[in-house]
Amino acid sequence: ENGSGRNVLKPMDSEQLREHGHRMVDFIADYYKTIEDFPVLSQVQPGYLHKLLPDSAPDHPETLDQVLDDVRAKIFPGVTHWQSPSFFAYYPANSSVAGFLGEMLSAGLNIIGFSWIASPAATELEMIVLDWLAKLLNLPEQFLSKGNGGGVIQGTASEAILVVLIAARDKVLRSVGKDALEKLVVYSSDQTHSALQKACQIAGIYPANCRVLETDASTNYALRPDLFEEAVSKDLEAGLIPFFLCANVGTTSSTAVDPLAALGKIANSNEIWFHVDAAYAGSACICPEYRQYIDGVETAASFSMNAHKWLLTNFDCSLLWVKDQDSLTEALSTNPEFLKNKASQANLVVDYKDWQIPLGRRFRSLKLWMVLRLYGTENLKSYIRNHIKLAKDFEQLVSQDPNFEIVTPRIFSLVCFRLVPTNNDEKKCNEQNRKLLDAVNSSGKLFISHTALSGKIVLRCAIGAPLTEEKHVKEAWKVIQDEASFVLLK
Ligand code: PLP
Numbered sequence: 001e002n003g004s005g006r007n008v009l010k011p012m013d014s015e016q017l018r019e020h021g022h023r024m025v026d027f028i029a030d031y032y033k034t035i036e037d038f039p040v041l042s043q044v045q046p047g048y049l050h051k052l053l054p055d056s057a058p059d060h061p062e063t064l065d066q067v068l069d070d071v072r073a074k075i076f077p078g079v080t081h082w083q084s085p086s087f088f089a090y091y092p093a094n095s096s097v098a099g100f101l102g103e104m105l106s107a108g109l110n111i112i113g114f115s116w117i118a119s120p121a122a123t124e125l126e127m128i129v130l131d132w133l134a135k136l137l138n139l140p141e142q143f144l145s146k147g148n149g150g151g152v153i154q155g156t157a158s159e160a161i162l163v164v165l166i167a168a169r170d171k172v173l174r175s176v177g178k179d180a181l182e183k184l185v186v187y188s189s190d191q192t193h194s195a196l197q198k199a200c201q202i203a204g205i206y207p208a209n210c211r212v213l214e215t216d217a218s219t220n221y222a223l224r225p226d227l228f229e230e231a232v233s234k235d236l237e238a239g240l241i242p243f244f245l246c247a248n249v250g251t252t253s254s255t256a257v258d259p260l261a262a263l264g265k266i267a268n269s270n271e272i273w274f275h276v277d278a279a280y281a282g283s284a285c286i287c288p289e290y291r292q293y294i295d296g297v298e299t300a301a302s303f304s305m306n307a308h309k310w311l312l313t314n315f316d317c318s319l320l321w322v323k324d325q326d327s328l329t330e331a332l333s334t335n336p337e338f339l340k341n342k343a344s345q346a347n348l349v350v351d352y353k354d355w356q357i358p359l360g361r362r363f364r365s366l367k368l369w370m371v372l373r374l375y376g377t378e379n380l381k382s383y384i385r386n387h388i389k390l391a392k393d394f395e396q397l398v399s400q401d402p403n404f405e406i407v408t409p410r411i412f413s414l415v416c417f418r419l420v421p422t423n424n425d426e427k428k429c430n431e432q433n434r435k436l437l438d439a440v441n442s443s444g445k446l447f448i449s450h451t452a453l454s455g456k457i458v459l460r461c462a463i464g465a466p467l468t469e470e471k472h473v474k475e476a477w478k479v480i481q482d483e484a485s486f487v488l489l490k
Contacts, residue, residue: 020064027068028100035084035467039444042080049078080447085467086476089449091252091280091309091414092464098374099314102367112360116349117341119363123350126153126365129372133307134321136286136377140298143321145350151321152355153364157279158195159357160304160320163328165199165244168273168301170331172243183241185209187231189223189258191251193277209240216454220408221256223247229266236270244273247300249293250281253451254408254416254458257281257293264299274300279318283310284388284412287381293411301327310387310413310464311380313371317364329354387413390473391463397477403484407453413463418456419484430457432487439483446476 010016052074082093113122130151134143143149154160165186173180186205188196190212200210211231215221232242245267247258260276267274276297282305284290297303304320307313322328333354343349353359371380391413398404398417407416419436421429434457437450449460459480463473 023064023068027071032083032467035081036086038076038079038081038084040081040084040086040447041089041441041444042078043442043444044078049074083465083467084447085465085469085472086446087465087468088461088463088476089447090460091462092466093308093315094310094312094464094466095314096312096371096375096466098371099312099367101374102370103314105370106363106366109363109366111363113363114353114359114361115339115341115351116343120349122361122363122365123352125363125369126352127151127350129365129369130319130321132372133319133368137282137294137305138291139303139321140323142298142323143303148325149321149323150325150350151319152352153368154304154318154320154356155316156195156318157193157277157304157306158198160302160318161193161195161246161275161277162199162202163332163356164273164275164302164304164320164322165196165203165205167322167327167331168244168275169203169205171273171327172241172271174330176241180241182206183209183239184244185211185235185240185242186244186246187211187213187228187242187272188246189213189215189221189248189251189256191215191221191223191253191256192246192248193252193279195277196246211235215256217408219256221251221254221453223258223263225259225262225266228263232266232270232272242270242272244275246275246277249276249278249285250412252280253460254453255281255411255414256408257411260294260296261299262296264296268299273302276300276303278303278305280306280309280414281412282319283307284384286311286377287384290384290412307368307371310384311371312375312383312466313368317368319368325350325355332356384413387464387468390468390470391415391461393470394461394463394473394477397474401481403488407456407458415461415463416451416453416458417461418458419487426456430455433457433459435490436480436484436487439487440480443479443483445479446472448476448480 081087083095111119111122113119116123127145127150131144134151169184181204184205186200213223213227213231215223235242245263247260247263249257264274278294281293285294302320302322304318307317307319308315344351352361391410395406395410395415399406403419404417405420407418418433419429437459441447451458451460
């Protein structure tokens with residue numbers, strides 16, 4: 001019903017929010033309490049949910065109880081439990097009470113902070129919190145908001161890469177002319193995340209101009225500066241325009257760390273925009289003893305890390321700093337009449353809509369602010385150190401078993417390992433490692449993932465879920481060893 005005002009939906013009634021909100025928090029708290037009872041990796045088949053849910057939306061309201069019953073019975077089987085203490089796949093995606101509360105508050109306020117005027121606190125808190133983080137990481141002053149630099153929260157590292165690539169592209173095209181697009185060349189190692197390739201596709205970079213420089217075990221899969229320099233020289237000789245380098249601190253496959261200072265020097269002397277992607281490992285660099293891995297970041301034009309991976313801030317919260325905010329805004333700003341306002345017109349404020357792809361933006365800084373305030377930086381450092389210690393323990397266990405080997409040296413909290421080949425049969429060894437991966441993951445007891453390095457199938461155990469303790473790591477290793485004994489028998 002109805003046009004007359006009776007029985008009109010009241011979708012934001014505070015008392016209902018209070019009651020349902022409490023119940024939802026209880027539901028989620030119970031979930032966390034029992035999270036170890038679920039298979040870590042969902043075991044459903046494609047299309048499973050179609051069979052369980054109706055074909056169309058209900059005409060009339062259902063109760064919260066009915067919905068929560070369905071969540072338990074129909075949704076949970078199709079959930080992979082990223083917050084499980086036995087989740088060791090990919091990279092972690094941390095949640096925390098503080099991050100969760102920040103998300104809740106952000107959902108509660110539900111502002112869309114595209115311009116300063118659209119919610120001044122959203123812009124200002126983001127600038128302040130990104131300055132805090134920059135100081136915690138000991139980033140050079142040029143990345144702070146007081147000059148022409150500053151930080152911004154993007155949804156993902158992929159968006160961070162895309163916006164800086166576009167900023168760099170437009171900066172160079174402004175000086176050499178729009179027609180030169182086909183001459184622009186991008187450099188990265190073959191370990192760089194596919195997000196760069198996607199960004200190049202979106203930004204119109206010619207595929208033939210994407211230099212994917214080979215790495216191997218001799219540098220532990222880090223990019224060699226001499227290869228980069230050689231590629232740049234060749235391209236210059238061919239009349240092309242080198243304009244963008246993406247380096248990694250903590251590659252997705254194996255946490256390789258590119259030598260930033262040496263790469264940056266070459267990039268800078270050739271006027272190449274130098275971006276550093278530290279999506280996962282950036283969090284570790286808040287600890288003074290791990291800060292060395294971003295030494296050389298002072299030569300970069302931009303730096304990004306995901307607080308939503310390993311810094312207890314619920315997804316999504318990808319941090320990006322640039323030294324030259326004008327390059328970003330010149331590439332990404334628009335100024336339609338309907339958004340004009342005095343503060344923006346007078347150039348008194350940052351309008352983050354001009355630092356990102358979409359217009360709308362969430363109040364993400366709240367959750368990062370809450371994480372920093374409710375935990376404090378010392379606790380965050382201990383949190384990281386504990387995971388690294390657990391990874392060391394796991395590495396130790398693996399290296400004591402003659403059936404296994406560590407494939408690349410562990411740097412942070414990722415251990416890359418595999419069953420060793422027998423009789424140098426690499427093909428069979430790859431098959432066995434794939435079988436082991438499937439067996440381990442279909443046990444439901446833990447979830448690990450894999451990658452390939454120099455043609456070798458490698459198993460990845462990434463430690464970093466907030467609930468993971470020593471016993472989970474030990475149990476995981478036991479399951480892997482048990483499953484390995486079956487695989488090796490066949
Ligand atoms: N860069 C690196 C090094 C990563 O490890 C990842 C994801 O794991 C990404 C980029 C992509 O991250 P996002 O999902 O935030 O785009």
